[in-house]
Amino acid sequence: MTLLALIGAKALWLMYGWLACAIAASYLSSRKGYGDRPGLAAGLLLTILGVVVWLLWPAKPQSDWKIVGPFGRSKKTVTEPDLAGAGDAARATGVK
16 A cells, blocks of 8 residues: 555656646747647647747747747846836925
8 A cells, every 4th residue: 555655646746747847838838929728738748848849949029038038027228218216216306
């Protein structure tokens, strides 16, 4: 009976890893502009190889991966004004 319990714990961790790979591949394909379903299918069928495939797959030109970046932070340029601190400065001076 103990042998079956050990196999069950290992199977549970392997299933967690399998599902994590499916989630990661789905996220990557969605960010690259292909939708989440192709990544989910690749992650479920290929496990870690599906994540590697979507890391190497080229992003579409107007995808979030190209515009915003892989994790959602926008890339600041020198010409963009810092709008986050503008409201704080206005409140401190009393200007609306």
